[in-house]
Amino acid sequence: MATNSIKLLASDTHNGLAGLVSKRLGTPLTNVAIKRDSNKEVSFSIGESIRDEDIFIIMQIGSGIVNDKVVELLIMINACKTASARRITAILPNFPYARQDRKDKSRAPITAKLMADMLTTAGCDHVVTMDLHASQIQGFFDIPVDNLYAEPSVVKYIRETVNIDEAIIISPDAGGAKRAAGLADRLDLNFALIHKERARANEVSRMVLVGDVTDKVCIIVDDMADTCGTLAKAAEVLLDNGAKKVIAIVTHGILSGNAIKNINNSKLDRVVCTNTVPFEEKLPQCPRLDTIDISGVLAESIRRLHNGESISYLFRNATL
Amino acid sequence: MRDLIVLSGSSNPQLTARICKQLGVPKGEVISSKFANGETSVTVVDSVREKDVYIVQSGCGHTNDNFFELLIMISACKTASAKRVTAVLPLFPYSRQPDLPYNKNGYSVNGKREFDSSPGTPIPNSTTNESTDYLTSSIVKDTSNDMRKSTLLNQPVPTPAASSSSSLLINNTEDTPTYKEWIAQSGTLVANLLTTAGADHIITMDLHDPQFQGFFDIPVDNLYSKPLLQHYIANNIPDFQNAVVVSPDSGGAKRAIAVADQLGMSFALIHKERRYRKLINPTTLDQSLLISSTITPSNSNKVIATTMLVGDVAGKVCVLIDDLVDTSYTITRAASLLKDQGATYVYALVTHGVFSGDAINRINDSAIDKIITTTSTPQDGHAKQLGTKLEVLDVSRILAEAIRRINNGESVSMLFEHGW
Numbered sequence: 023m024a025t026n027s028i029k030l031l032a033s034d035t036h037n038g039l040a041g042l043v044s045k046r047l048g049t050p051l052t053n054v055a056i057k058r059d060s061n062k063e064v065s066f067s068i069g070e071s072i073r074d075e076d077i078f079i080i081m082q083i084g085s086g087i088v089n090d091k092v093v094e095l096l097i098m099i100n101a102c103k104t105a106s107a108r109r110i111t112a113i114l115p116n117f118p119y120a121r122q123d124r125k126d127k128s129r130a131p132i133t134a135k136l137m138a139d140m141l142t143t144a145g146c147d148h149v150v151t152m153d154l155h156a157s158q159i160q161g162f163f164d165i166p167v168d169n170l171y172a173e174p175s176v177v178k179y180i181r182e183t184v185n186i187d188e189a190i191i192i193s194p195d196a197g198g199a200k201r202a203a204g205l206a207d208r209l210d211l212n213f214a215l216i217h218k219e220r221a222r223a224n225e226v227s228r229m230v231l232v233g234d235v236t237d238k239v240c241i242i243v244d245d246m247a248d249t250c251g252t253l254a255k256a257a258e259v260l261l262d263n264g265a266k267k268v269i270a271i272v273t274h275g276i277l278s279g280n281a282i283k284n285i286n287n288s289k290l291d292r293v294v295c296t297n298t299v300p301f302e303e304k305l306p307q308c309p310r311l312d313t314i315d316i317s318g319v320l321a322e323s324i325r326r327l328h329n330g331e332s333i334s335y336l337f338r339n340a341t342l
Numbered sequence: 343m344r345d346l347i348v349l350s351g352s353s354n355p356q357l358t359a360r361i362c363k364q365l366g367v368p369k370g371e372v373i374s375s376k377f378a379n380g381e382t383s384v385t386v387v388d389s390v391r392e393k394d395v396y397i398v399q400s401g402c403g404h405t406n407d408n409f410f411e412l413l414i415m416i417s418a419c420k421t422a423s424a425k426r427v428t429a430v431l432p433l434f435p436y437s438r439q440p441d442l443p444y445n446k447n448g449y450s451v452n453g454k455r456e457f458d459s460s461p462g463t464p465i466p467n468s469t470t471n472e473s474t475d476y477l478t479s480s481i482v483k484d485t486s487n488d489m490r491k492s493t494l495l496n497q498p499v500p501t502p503a504a505s506s507s508s509s510l511l512i513n514n515t516e517d518t519p520t521y522k523e524w525i526a527q528s529g530t531l532v533a534n535l536l537t538t539a540g541a542d543h544i545i546t547m548d549l550h551d552p553q554f555q556g557f558f559d560i561p562v563d564n565l566y567s568k569p570l571l572q573h574y575i576a577n578n579i580p581d582f583q584n585a586v587v588v589s590p591d592s593g594g595a596k597r598a599i600a601v602a603d604q605l606g607m608s609f610a611l612i613h614k615e616r617r618y619r620k621l622i623n624p625t626t627l628d629q630s631l632l633i634s635s636t637i638t639p640s641n642s643n644k645v646i647a648t649t650m651l652v653g654d655v656a657g658k659v660c661v662l663i664d665d666l667v668d669t670s671y672t673i674t675r676a677a678s679l680l681k682d683q684g685a686t687y688v689y690a691l692v693t694h695g696v697f698s699g700d701a702i703n704r705i706n707d708s709a710i711d712k713i714i715t716t717t718s719t720p721q722d723g724h725a726k727q728l729g730t731k732l733e734v735l736d737v738s739r740i741l742a743e744a745i746r747r748i749n750n751g752e753s754v755s756m757l758f759e760h761g762w
Contacts, residue, residue: 060699061668062405063436066526086380089410096535101526119381129386131418136539140413143538144531249378279378 026108028328029072031079033094039115039297040080042317047324056094064090066097068105077107078324081114084300085248085278088118092137096144103145111148111327112141113320115298116246116274120155123162138162150323152298152316153201153245153273168333170319172273172296173201174340177208179294179314180241184269190214190238194256202243214240216256229259236264246274247295250281254288267291274298275311282308345425346749347390349415351399353408357432357717357738358398364742370395374411382407384414390424396545396745397427401435402696402719409435409532413539420540428543428748429536430741432718433694436532437550438666533557545744547718547737548597548665548693565744566758567693567716568597570735572604574714575661578733579689585659586610586685590676598663610653610660612676649679656684666694667715670701674708681709694718702727 029052032040044051053069079098083091095112102110122133141149142165149163152170160167180189190212193202199215206213214233240260247253247270257268268290275295285293285308294312295301305311318341326333349370350358362369371387397419399412412429419427529551536544537560544562549555555562575582588610589598595611602609660680667673667690677688688711695715697705702724705713713728715721716737725732740757747754 059668061402061696062698063438064406065528068524068526072524085378088380089382089404089407092410093406096531097526097528100528100531101524104527105524121377122381122383125421127385129390129418129422131384131414132421133381133414133417136413136417139538140535143534276379278380 026074026076028324029075029077029107030324031068031077031098031102033081033091033098038300038302039082039317039320042297042315043080043321043324046317046321054098058090062090064094064097066094066101068101071105072102073106074108076328077102077110078327079110079112080320081112082298082300083114083116083118085276092118092140096140099141099144099146109147110145111150111324112146113150113324115152115296115316115320116276117151117154117159120159123156123159134159135162141165148327150320150327152296152319155245168323168327170323170333171337172298172314172316172319173205173208174336174338175296175314175316175319176205176243176271176273178340179271180209184239184241186211188237188239188266190233190235190240192216192233192235192240192242192256192260194218194242194244194252198244201245205243212238216259218252218255229255231259231263235260237266240265240268242268242270244270244272246276247272247293248276248281249279250277250284250288250293253290253293254284257288257290261289269294271314272296275301277301277304285310344749345393346396346745347388347393348396348398348745349386349419351397351408351411351415353403354398354400354432354718354720356720356722357400357741360717360736360738361398361430361742361745364739365746372415374415382411382414384411384418386415386418386422390419390422392423392425394749395419395424395427396430398430398432398741400433400719401431401437402433402694405435413535416536416539416541426542427540428545428745429541430545430745432547432737432741433666433696434546434549434554436528437554529554530557533559543748545741545748547741550665563744563748563754565740565754567718567735567737567740568601568604569757569760570716570737570740571663571691571693571714572601574691574733574735575601575605575607579659579661581659582661583607585661585689586653586655588612588653588655588660588662588676588680590662590664590672594664597665601663607661608653610651610655612679613650613652614648614672649675651679651683655680658685659687660685660689662688662690662710664690664692666696667692667701667713668696668698670697670704670708674704674710677709687711689714691715695721695724697724706731 028047028049030044030049031052031054033056040051055067057065059065079095081091081095099110099112119133119137122131125132147165149165149167150170151167153172154169157169160169186209191202191206193199193215195218203213214231214235217230217232242253242256253270260268269292270290271294273296276299282304290310292310292312294314296314296316298316319336322341323333323336346367347370348358348362348367349372352374358369373385373387375383377383397412397415399408416427416429537558542560544558544560546562547565548567549564552564555564579585583606585607587598587602587607589595590612591614592611599609662673662676664673673690677690680688688709690710690713692715696719706728712733713731714733714735716735718737721734725734744754744757
């Protein structure tokens with residue numbers, strides 16, 4: 023009988039991340055069916071009893087279909103709630119609408135807050151996410167939010183693939199300086215910053231480099247890469263300033279719009295993303311893309327959450 | 343009008359423009375776009391501070407995008423100190439809830455699905471049944487059919503053809519009933535999401551289930567297009583007293599009967615029997631039992647859905663009345679059945695013409711002679727493809743009058759009976 027065990031739910035079974043997490047936990051994905059009707063509404067059913075179980079819904083949100091995925095997630099959460107699940111945890115490695123987190127002009131919506139309200143209303147008891155654009159978003163919720171970090175996995179990747187002696191960490195904008203500086207400290211590396219004057223959203227203007235990158239392997243670190251215009255421009259600035267080569271490591275590789283074209287035309291040696299966002303189908307189009315697998319972190323956090331253990335160990339240490 | 347501002351979502355700007363024209367107010371300016379990654383961005387240009395805000399958004403087109411846009415707009419207005427935010431949803435999104443009939447054994451989930459989870463469950467003799475209408479296509483296409491099949495087979499078929507039914511049906515007892523499937527019922531969720539976003543009031547039209555109002559903790563004004571439809575019948579159908587109002591399925595019977603009563607017309611009903619049985623020889627079908635049948639070919643089994651007409655339509659003009667046409671399977675099948683039964687001319691009156699997928703082509707090829715719908719969803723594209731077969735009634739006056747009355751704190755109920 024039901025004994026409050028882990029139940030993993032995912033909307034798409036070709037969904038790579040959920041499969042990886044399920045494999046790591048040794049727990050098969052729960053049998054569910056999602057149907058998208060011709061009028062684009064979503065219907066959902068769960069094929070086994072989840073009464074009194076500990077539910078974890080893994081939702082990877084790719085670019086272009088954000089609203090569809092969010093509604094899908096809300097319906098899934100609500101279905102679990104009404105089916106008497108004991109606890110529902112939404113795992114949103116890439117939190118949607120995270121960038122609309124403040125009222126930056128008159129009558130602008132704070133959509134991140136709206137997202138938080140929506141998740142709570144649907145019946146979510148716990149949220150697990152990764153590298154929130156602004157960690158203050160946790161405060162929008164009345165339920166616990168665990169913000170995991172990709173940093174340990176990134177540190178591991180850098181140690182394994184880059185010659186540390188000639189590397190330098192770069193923050194592509196002032197907002198990400200803290201994140202980049204933290205990583206530089208972890209790796210005991212130097213740190214430089216690119217300051218940009220942004221004209222409009224998704225558009226890049228003039229860039230100024232602060233720091234010395236001569237003959238260095240530059241590692242640009244950011245939390246998300248959308249159209250990759252900023253990264254490409256930053257790479258140019260760095261190479262103009264005497265850098266040897268430029269690698270970009272981002273947590274959320276949203277890679278929307280002309281991103282692939284921008285990367286292919288850029289002077290970036292490599293663009294490394296974690297698999298928080300599904301971008302497998304883009305890999306063949308762009309040989310410069312590389313992946314860091316963070317399914318281990320998610321799987322371990324699920325295990326710890328389920329058993330009531332501390333999560334904070336994962337903030338500093340990567341899983342194998 | 344004082345303190346009133348009407349904003350438009352991107353689903354149906356033409357309707358909003360007409361509503362604003364009726365109200366004599368300029369349309370509030372909203373810029374809605376999408377970020378490169380597909381997230382919706384909304385900018386409310388006009389000030390909404392201490393105003394009575396009405397946001398018009400229909401649940402059509404890309405429903406989820408439009409719904410989310412609405413939520414963001416409501417939230418933006420609320421945080422921008424609007425006095426009251428009213429969501430005007432001529433077609434309510436997610437108003438059709440899957441209500442597959444349960445049987446005592448529950449549903450088998452041993453079905454092959456489009457998005458099957460691992461480990462997949464292999465199923466012998468799985469039928470691939472083309473989904474033919476919303477209900478069967480809604481969630482469990484094959485699995486529920488299997489289940490219904492097996493239960494049907496265990497009972498005698500209560501028809502005159504019962505004696506020959508053994509030759510029609512072969513046993514299929516390989517499916518063992520397992521856990522009853524849990525199906526998401528998104529109605530309450532959608533209601534709560536709107537309330538949470540900050541909506542203070544909802545205006546909608548011809549809700550699929552009137553019970554939907556009860557899901558909300560805020561007032562919901564459900565308007566009716568019935569007066570408009572009655573007006574159309576009385577003025578545009580020659581000799582309408584001798585025509586027959588037909589409901590294309592049993593669920594809509596109440597709606598259709600109300601129109602028939604009001605106009606003193608006779609009434610007929612089409613009953614969809616969603617029974618699935620295996621056929622050995624389709625030619626032995628008893629014609630009195632199966633007036634019309636859809637035979638879906640599959641490798642080994644024949645799955646048939648039968649539709650039955652209750653009432654007489656021979657030599658008459660028929661008026662099909664329904665609240666919503668989406669894939670148009672139900673209504674086109676109903677029309678062909680009516681023609682088979684001797685109807686001379688078939689009108690189809692539907693409030694919400696969504697016409698998704700191949701619906702337009704299906705209607706063009708169907709026995710429907712004239713389809714009448716309303717502007718609750720955008721019809722410009724459909725009008726081009728359907729030509730004179732389509733007529734569009736304008737609901738903007740009803741909605742505008744409701745907005746005016748709600749803004750003034752007057753009663754809305756007069757609109758229910760008399761329209762505008």
